[in-house]
Amino acid sequence: MGAALAVHGGRPVRTGRPWPRWPQPAPGADAALLEVLHSGRWSIASPYGGATTYEQRFAGDFASYLGVGHCVPTASGTAALMTALEACGVGAGDEVVVPALSWAASASTVAGVNAVPVFCDVDPHTLCLDPASAEAAVTPATKAIVVVHLYSAVADLTGLRAVADRHGLALIEDSAQAHGATYLGRKVGTFGDVGTFSMHHTKVLTSGEGGAAVTDDAALARRIEHLRADGRCRAARAPRTGAPELVETGELMGSNRCLSEFQSALLIAQLKTLDAQNGSRRTNAALLDRLLAEQGLSPQQTSPGTTRRTYFGYAVELPAAPPDAASSAAVAEALTAELGLPVRPVYQPLFASRLYDPSSRRRFDIRPGHLDRLDPRQYARPAAARAAHTFLTFHHAALLGEEQDMHDIAEAFRRVLARRAQLTG
Template sequence: MNKPLALLGGTPLCQQSWPQWPQSSATTRRHLDAVLDSHRWSISGQYRGEPSWEERFGKAFAQYTGAGHCVPASTGTASLTMALEACGVGAHDEVIVPGVSWVASASAVLGINAIPVLVDVDPHTGCLDPARVEQALSPRTRAITVVHLGSAVAELEQLCRIASDRGIPLIEDCAQAHGARYAGRHVGTFGAAGTFSMQHSKLLTSGEGGAVITDDASLARRLAHLRADGRILAETAPSIDEMELVETAELMGSNYCLSEFHAAILIAQLELLDQQLAVRRTNAHRLDALLRSLGFFPQETSAGTTARAHYTYVVRLPEDLLERAPIARLGAALGAELGLPCKTMYASLNRNRLYQPASRPRFDLGREFADAVRPERYALPAAEAFSAATLALPHRMLLADAQAIEQVAAAFEKVAANAHQLCD
């Protein structure tokens, strides 16, 4: 298959239009109109005689995941920050953070003046390696955070055992895993808390947004205080035009509230989620088989996974292909054939240019702290290898039809066969 690559002026293999993201429905528009007409655009606005959209979404998402409680938040980063603080993490405490993740996994820990301890990952899933966690624990470890990455679910059975044996809370970062299940249960329900992001690219999105789920009522109460400047929703409905948030003076918080517009969108989007997940799973299963037959390695997941959620479709490239062309060029060539962004995976956090604690004066808390949070002090060979060999394709690709999925595999085959052109 010696053909000019589209990146270099050849004809793109795929000419079709791909599904767009985010997607909305008539229900989404009705909900937004309802918020506009309600004259209450935030939970900190005056009560209008009916439950807020934020409260409705919290109940709906708790029911969807099977969690006892859900506290919505403004972003995924805010959700993780709230969960860490609610679990008692504070200044100079250590928090286990997986070596491959979006930068917020580490920066949220820094944001509460705690120390992110970067820990290596499983080479096949890219998720936190339980064996490495045990080696990294210290008397100062106050929490373990685990990220379900791409389309993989981490090894929760072992991580839960480690956390339980040591009396350390496990916080699941499910920003990329809405609807994924392990041992038949929704991710986010295994640890002390599960955090979610509803940012633009996420599987459940309102542009920006987040949530924390938990089965612990006292933890949920702390989360509620942390997200609304130390206020919580009143136990009984107030009079019209009165505030529904009441000041308890139990715990000082911050403003991480989700707006009524975002909450209304999320309730509508939640109705679409399972159907979209099912389409992605079917297409991903088909693409897995096609790519394996061509010598590529789709991202694996832990043995206990019972349902995957494909935030990105992650593929490890074979060594001989990586020897013939740089991975960034291979991703660009694949993207040009498909008309889709095909990006390299996040750089490991010890080498990630977005993770630079020394660039923020607020983290200048003395020499010992500065040395502890210096990312290059951590050796993460598996994380570095995973990042250096994998490409991530957007989940909207998996909402296309079966013929389009075959074209994705054909594009991989074309780029691999003509990789020599990328070095000319």
């Protein structure tokens, strides 16, 4: 069987060569931050100084990049989702279809607007929301569908758009992991009534924290503007210097979920490198797909309408193994030791996630029986549950490396899976 695995004290596959760091500041990022520092305006709520805010400039750049009419930057992807839900009319007691396999915010944002997330199963190959499962969950109380483009896959937008239209539901497209991906030749985030993005530290377009909601509907964009700026909206005309640029319209109460000028300026610079970095990731992912498929592994697939993928995470399904074989978590630990690269199982299903537990917060006990409707334990979604035990993933930064890096990853998989019987757990 050869040398011991690194997790057992053997020599790892990879030594002495670091993986690409993330985030990587784009050319001009430092100068952009210095511009804001000395501008006298660090927030869109600051007094008007006679110049267009960096937030407005980023909103215009990102809307143009996506080919959409309106972009409203927000403090986070979570803020973008919550404002999108409320802008689409989702509120107390409404049901919202969400994928059972996703980050906790897919459910907690729905609960956060006093609605009820209904977990539906995912396609076993793409790991994205299955249109048939979504349609089967629709009831008279359903108000919206939230679809997530997960890891490197684009969901079946044709099928989900059709379900939403048949039942008169809002479709909200969570594109937090898919900046720059395209479906039928159009950027994702533009197929839903609202598309939402996260610019968190881990994302392929990042300002550390941040987000955005995009739409072609001017009325929805105006509602989102109010919801993210304490009920205020940018004035139709530039005010006098020193006056507020945000107007207290009285149209809609909101909260403070604005993006700072520092983050906006950083995103203007980072957006210019997005396509080139995504191209590098795709090239390396295609090589790794081939190398792992030769070993009998199954890289995550994407929906047939996908015309360009974006890799937030590279995900791959392990080969079938005996019932007593070591868990995917044990395999991930061994791969991490071989590579010096964090490899993890994919998300736990939301109905089993420690991060989604509405009963832990009194704010969700809004009426008798509401917590029972929020209880995640009522769901059993087999494809989502199986994926959590069979798929592994690692961060997109590794795909910004060299061809040899992909061969290192493939060799680590070969070594670990050949010795899976030696692993415990």
